Amino acid sequence: MWIEILLFLFLTVCALWDSVKKEIPLIVVWTGIAIAVILRAAGLMGEEPWRALGLALLPGVMFWMISFLTKEKVGYGDGWVLLLIGSFAGISKCVLILLAGLAIQSVVLLVLLAFRRVGRDKEIPFAPFLLAGLGVATWI
DSSP states (O other): OHHHHHHHHHHHHHHHHHHHHSSOOHHHHHHHHHHHHHHHHTTBTBSOOHHHHHHHTHHHHHHHHHHHHTTSSSOHHHHHHHHHHHHHHOHHHHHHHHHHHHHHHHHHHHHHHHTTSSOTTOOOOSHHHHHHHHHHHHHO
């Protein structure tokens, strides 16, 4: 449970920063990834092999590729945040957090579009939805 709390703290900082400044604080993300790697190397995050960590980083790498292909319609920072989540949570929980975040974002944006509170070209920060996805994944 303490791993989820640590991830929650890092993700909360990223979500608040993304909400206000529309960018991801990379120093926070890199620090979190470094801490996760150190904890994993010390054996404090279970006995998963390092291959599992490599798999857990795939969603973040995929988001980087999407960012590149869409000319940053999806920001590179979202890929970094997914790398942070994957390094702490593992592949299955990372994918669950990602899918829950996408589902929550879809519902919120559909409601906002229906009531004309946002336009189609509005930039929406994704880190807060990943934080909500973490909440969903933690309680499942």
